[in-house]
Amino acid sequence: MFKRKTLAALTFTALVSLTSAAFAEDTSIRFAWWGNEARAANTLKVIKLFEEKNPGITVKAEYSGYDGYQTRLSTQFAGGAEPDIMQMLLAWLPMFSKNGDGFADINKFSNLINLEEFPKTTLEQVTVGGKIQGVPIGSTGFLFLYNKEPWQKAKIAYPKTWDELFEAAKLMRERLGDEYYPLDPTTQGSFLISLSWAMQKYNVNFIDPDEPKVSMNEEQVTDWLRFFKRLENEHALVSIRARAAMGGASKPTSQMPDWVEGKWGGVYSQDSTLTSRADTLTGGLDQLEVGPYIMLPDAKTAGTMSRTGFVYSISKHSKQPEAAAKFINFLTTDPEAARIIGTARAIPASKTQWDVLTNENLIPAIQKIGTGQIMELDEKGLVPRFSLYFEHPLIYKLLFNTFEELSFDKTTPEEAAPKLIKEANRILSRL
Amino acid sequence: MSSDTAVSVMPKTRIPSNAEVLRTQRKERISLALRYLILGGVGLLMLYPLFWLLGASFKSNQEIFTTIWFLPRDLTRLLDFSAYYNGWMTRTEYTFATYFLNSFLIVIPRVIVTLISCTLVAYSFARFEYPGRKFLFSIMIGTMLLPPIVLRVPQYLMFKELGMIDSYWPLILPSAFAVDTFFTFLVVQFLRGTPRDMEEAAIIDGCNALQLLWHIVVPLLKPALISVALFQFIWTMNDFIGPLIYISTVEKYPVSLALKMSMDVSGEVEWANIIAISIVALLPSLTVFFLAQRYFIEGATSSGIKG
C-alpha cells in the first residue's frame, strides 16, 4: 500500500516536472509533409541539424504518404488544428486560401525568410490577393524526356519541330511496329502538350494569368483541341484511351509495361520527376535523354508550364509563426540543408541551394540538363505565365473530362470548345 | 475420409447388399473427387494473384510490371530476402516493430470492448421485451446507412472538443458503446436464430440474467463471436482513414498508416520492398484467422449437443 502510494507520488512529480520543463524553455512547432521514406529520412536529418543550431526550438515531424494527406489536412483545417508548417501542392492553394486569408502571409516574415533567394515569377505564382501564401520548394517545368533505345533502333533523331514529331511518329510506327509511340503524355500531359503548341501559335494562355477568366477565344480553343486529336490520330502520343486500356489513364508512365519494354520513345515530363521515370528501366538513368523543346518556327513562347510544384505554408493559427518561418528559411535556403536533402523533395527553387547542388555535383547529370533547359527557356522569356487557377481541381477535372471524351470520340473539337470555355468561365467566376 | 453422415447413418436403417455398398462407395469417391476438383480449381483462381504478389517481392522493378508468371525469371533471387529486411527497417526513425506494436495497442482493446458491448446489446435486442426496442433497433440499423465520409469532419470536431485528438481514444471508445452496428446486428441475428430451450431450462433452475448470458448464451454464440473478433481484428488492422485523421504523431502510427508511407510513389520506388512489407503486414490477420478457424471446426464437431 505504502509502496504504491510513493510510486504514484513519484510518477506524478516526475510528470509535472517534465511537462513544466518542457513548457519553460521549448518552442515546439509541428511540421507536416508527405513523401516517401527517403524524403522523410533526409528531412529528419535537416530537422536535427536545425534543432542543434537553434536550441529552444523543437520541430515535431508529422510525415505521411501522399494518400490521404490532403484529406487529413482539410479535416484539421476544419477544426482549426492544422500543423504550424505544411507542405502544400500549388494546386491546393486556391482551395485552402481563396482570398489569401487561408495561411499566414509570408511577407510578414521577410526579415526571417530570405525572399530574394527566389525568382520573382515563382513568388508571383504563390501570391493570392497580394499575400504570399507559401514559400516555393522547387521549380519544375515540362519537357521532352526520351528513352534512347527505340530512337536508336529506328534511327530517328529527336524532333525539334511539330512536323518532325509527326514524321518521327510515322517512321517509328513503320520501322518498329504499331505499339511504338514517340511520346507518352501522362495524364496531365495530354492537354499540356497540345496547349504548348496552341500557345506557341497564338501566344495566349487558356486562362488569363491576371484575372480569373478564359483568355483564348473559341477558334483558338478549337484549334488546340483539334491539334490534340491530330497528335493522337497520327500516333504521336499514346492516346488517353490506349493508356486506359493499359491500366488506367492516370497510371504512372514507369508502371506501364510498354514503357518498361522500351516501346514508348519518351514522356512529356516535369523536370523534377525526371529521374523517377528510370525506376523501371533496365538501363536506369543512362537510358534517358532530354530532347530539344519542340517549337513552331518563330514562336514567341514555348508554352511549357513551369512553376513551383509545391510550397511550405504557415498556419494562420500558429502560435509560433516566427520559429516556423525561421525553420522554413533554413529548409529552403541553407546550403547545408541542400546537401542533406539533395533532390529528395524537388529541385530547389532558391538560388543558394541550386548552386550548391550543381557546383558540388549532387544531382544527376541529366537532371542538370533538364532543369538547365527550363532555365534557359526562362531566360529567353519563352516560359509563359500560368494562372494559379489553371491547376484548380475543378478546372483540372473539366480539362481531363473534355480530353477524355475527345479521345473516346464522344465529342468533337468543334462541339467541345465552346462548352469548355463556358464551363471554365463558370467555374472561374465562382472562385 | 468418408463422409461421416453416410457411414454413421446407413447401418441403422437396413443392411445393404454388397453391390449397393460398392455403388455407394463409388458414388462417394466420385463426389469426393468432384469436390476436390471444384475446391482446387476455385482455390487456384483465388490464390494465383497472391502467389504473384509473393513472387513479386523477389522481382526487380521491370519484372514486376511486365511478367504475369509469378516466379522471378532468375530463381536465385528467391533466396534474397533483402526486400523484406529493407521494408521492415524503413529508412525513417521507426521500424515496423513500433508500428505493429501500435496496431496491437489499438486492435486488442478494441476487439475486447466490441465483444463485450455488442454481446450485451444484442442480448437485449434479441431476448428481452420492452417498449422502444424496435425503435432503438431501427436507429441502430439506420446508423450504418449514411455514408461515413460526411461524418468525418463533425466527428473530428467532436473528438477535438473532447481533447482526444492524437490519441487512440477516438478509435477505441465508440466500440465500447456498441455503435459498430455490423457486429451488434450480426450477433442479434444469430441469437434470434438460436432456440431458447436451454435458456428456459436454466431459468427454471434459477439462473440470473448474467449467469444465463455467460453460461448458456455465450457458448451458443461462440461461432458468431469468433467471427466478430476476427472481423474487428482484421478491419481495425487494415483501417486507414480512422488513424489517418486522428493520429498525427508518427511514433503513434499503426501499420496501416506506416504502409502508405512505404508505398508513397513520389520519387524513386523499389517495388519489391513495398510488396514485401505489405505481405508482412498481413501476417497478424492471417495468424488470427488460423486461430479462429480451429473454433469453427470445434463448433462443427460438437454441434450434436444442440438441438
Place this chain on the structure above:
Amino acid sequence: MYESKRLGYLFVLPFILGILAFNLFPFAASFALSFTDYPLIGSPTYIGFENYEKMVFDDDLFWKSLTVTVSFALIVVPARLAVALFIAQVLNFKLRGINFFRAAYYLPTILGGSIAISVMWKFLFQQKGLVNIILDTVGIDPIPWLASERYAVWTIVALNTWQFGAAMVIFLAALQGVPKSLYEAAEIDGASFWQQFRNVTLPIITPVIFFNMIMQIVNCFQEFNAPFMITEGGPLYSTYFMALYIYDEAFKYFNMGYASALSWVLFFLIVGIAGVLFWSSKYWVFYSGEKERAR
C-alpha cells in the same frame, strides 16, 4: 425473466449512451450541413434546398453515379451471396485439407484495399493482362477492360466477388449452428443433398442470409475502395460510384454541403430498400429463437 423491462434497458444502455455520445452530433451536423454551402475552410452559409435542387435538376453526374451504383449493387449483391453461400456449404464438410481451402478462400478478403492489390488488379485486367490471355486461349477476343465504358465496372465486380470471404465466414459460422440430428433425420428419410440443403439448411440460416443481404447492400451502395484504387471512376465516369462522388465533392472540391446532401439522398435510398427487406423478412426469415413463431 425475459419479460423484465428493467434488465432489457440495462443491457441496451451502452448502445443508447453510445448513440447519444458519438452519433447524434455528427448525424445532426451532416444533416444540417446539407442545407448549406460549406467550403470546409471558413463557415457554412444556409442556402435552403439549393443543394437538393441542384442535384435533381442540374447535375448529370449525380444521376450517372446513381445509375452506376444501383446497377452495381444489382449484380454484386446476389453474386456475392450466392458464391459465399455455395463455398461455405462446400467448405462445411470434414475433408482432408479443408483448413487450407478455407484459408485460401479467405485470404483475398484479408488483403482488403492494399495498394499491392491495385497494382495487381490493373495488371490482371490490362490489355495484355492475364484475363485477356485466358480469354484468348478459349477463343474470345481480348477486351480492353479498363478502357471500356461497358466492361470497366466488371473489374470492380470481379474484385468484389473475389473478396467474398467475410460473407463466407458468417455463413460458415451459421452452418455450424445447424443441428446435426436434423441432417441425420433427413438422411433417414432419403433426402438428397440438394433437398437437405433446401429444406434443412436454408430455413435455419435465413436470419444470417438476411443479415448478409442487408450488409452487402449497404456495402455496395457505399463501395469506395475498389473504384478508388483501380479505375478512379473512369473511363468516362463509368465507374464513378456515389461514394467516390461524395468523397470528391467533400475533400477534393471542398463542397462539404453538397457532399452532405448527396449522402442524405443515398441514405434515404438505402433506408427505403432496407425497409422493404425488413418488411419482407416477416415472410421468409425464420427465427427459431423467437417465442411467438418458433413454438
